[in-house]
Amino acid sequence: MLIASADVIVTSPGRNFVTLKLTTSDGVVGWGDATLNGRELSVASYLRDHLAPLLLGRDAHRIEDTWQYLYRGGYWRRGPVTMAAIAAVDTALWDIKAKVAGLPLYQLLGGASRERCLVYGHASGKDLPELFDSVRAHLAEGFRAVRIQTGVPGLDSVYGVASSEAAAVGDGTRYDYEPARRSPRPTEESWDTRAYLRHVPSVFEAVRNEFGPEVALLHDAHHRLTPVQAARLGRSLEPYDLFWLEDVTPAENQEALRLVRQHTTTPLAIGEVFNTVWDYQTLIREQLIDYVRSPVTHAGGITGVRRILDYAGMYQVKSGMHGPTDVSPIGLSAAVHLGLAVHNFGIQEYMVHSERTGEVFGTTLDFSGGGLRPSEEPGLGVHVDEELAARYEYEPAYLPTNRLLDGTLHDW
CATH class of the missing domain: 3.30.390.10 (Enolase-like, N-terminal domain)
Known part of the structure; x- marks a missing residue:
């Protein structure tokens, strides 16, 4: 063939x-x-x-x-x-x-290792009341794990926080946070690390007090901290029992995670910008992280991510595959098939795509009980409407850049 x-x-x-x-x-x-x-x-x-x-x-x-x-x-x-x-x-x-x-597809990968793949959604708000509304909406939909991102006092915009208008849940207005703006150049955001480090622990204290100990809570620092700052954040969040703290520091310097690991027991997730098993070599071998984040879409497909997870499994490191709405429903379906099969699955990121995206990329994934499961349809279970896809032409869009308050370019 x-x-x-x-x-x-x-x-x-x-x-x-x-x-x-x-x-x-x-x-x-x-x-x-x-x-x-x-x-x-x-x-x-x-x-x-x-x-x-x-x-x-x-x-x-x-x-x-x-x-x-x-x-x-x-x-x-x-x-x-x-x-x-x-x-x-x-x-x-x-x-x-x-x-x-x-x-x-999952049957060709060894069959199911679980009934469904636990997923987490994205709750956000510019302040606590708006965040609480977002968490409640996700819990009402059936999520059992939620990523928590909020605005920081003094900063106009912060990664991971949807605008009030975009945060509503419902047909056609579903939260589909897209930081890549439709413009010929990237927008610029401002950042204050000290304000962030002061603010985040109080947010998780409030969320735990409001929603109790059972819901799994996650947080993404988005590479913005030095190793010392990351260690401080991890330790300050220990009382709130996070499922994980994600991308606390740029991990190209894999040895930097040794310092973070020495100073906090908060579980660490790294790697949504990593593309091969070689990027994780030190992190996995020395057990400096708990979850690997590479998505099927960016790390060589089913074959490439399976290599990463086989290596990670030797060191009790689990999967936590990246799954925002800039990974198409094809990539999400592939991740769920792989996640259902591998032994060391941990959790799957799950942002529900917009209604228009769902019309172009029809999937047969089932969301219930806080998790996703593929159908028994042969293959990935994805149907692409090519005629409809042709109606939506490419538009230039860029992720923002980030600067400290003194104008220094910083990690976004």
């Missing part, structure tokens, strides 16, 4: 997505997600101009060989553009293989 065509679809039903469609000589179609927020066209070109010609005529069943061919054969290894492109090919090939087998 040979690959007969490889088509790249760029669509923007509210936000930009890059999708790969592989079709075999037998007419079987496989779908892959290659979305890289703010750099979408670079991946689309990589797929269309460099990988698609190499795929034509290859055996669609040889997934591992194709993965190695695209990774090792390209000489220029790793990096988000390369690994997002490889991810799309890999995911599409797994989709094809499962459809030919007549099985949902």
